[in-house]
Amino acid sequence: MGLRETIKNAAKMAIAATGNIPILSTYRVKGAVTYNPATGQTTANDTEYDNVPVVHDDNSPYTSIGMMNIPNMVVNENERIFYIAQLDLTPTPKLGDQLIVSGITWDIVDL
Numbered sequence: 001m002g003l004r005e006t007i008k009n010a011a012k013m014a015i016a017a018t019g020n021i022p023i024l025s026t027y028r029v030k031g032a033v034t035y036n037p038a039t040g041q042t043t044a045n046d047t048e049y050d051n052v053p054v055v056h057d058d059n060s061p062y063t064s065i066g067m068m069n070i071p072n073m074v075v076n077e078n079e080r081i082f083y084i085a086q087l088d089l090t091p092t093p094k095l096g097d098q099l100i101v102s103g104i105t106w107d108i109v110d111l
Helices: 003-020
Strands: 023-029 033-036 041-044 047-056 067-070 073-076 098-101 104-107
Antiparallel strands (some): 023 047, 098 104
16 A cells, blocks of 8 residues: 555544534524614524534435434434434434534534
């Protein structure tokens, strides 16, 4: 095996090894939207919780049709699975909330 292949394999191993290192995210609890008839503007009353450690399941195998199989659940290829320890999250998660990870906003569609 040449140097190029050795470095390539080392990089793959490093990426696989860091897959379970938590990254900090923001958990957004979606609140009620209020409407001001005088101005015609709407205001979202969301609450954000910063520095929530999450683990992204990068290594989930997708099937050839772009979905992966989890018992009683189907995950499309444009969805991701994130794990948050219960002690790391102040609010009780609910459908419709959002998780912001590395600048990308993900809607909570299953718990």
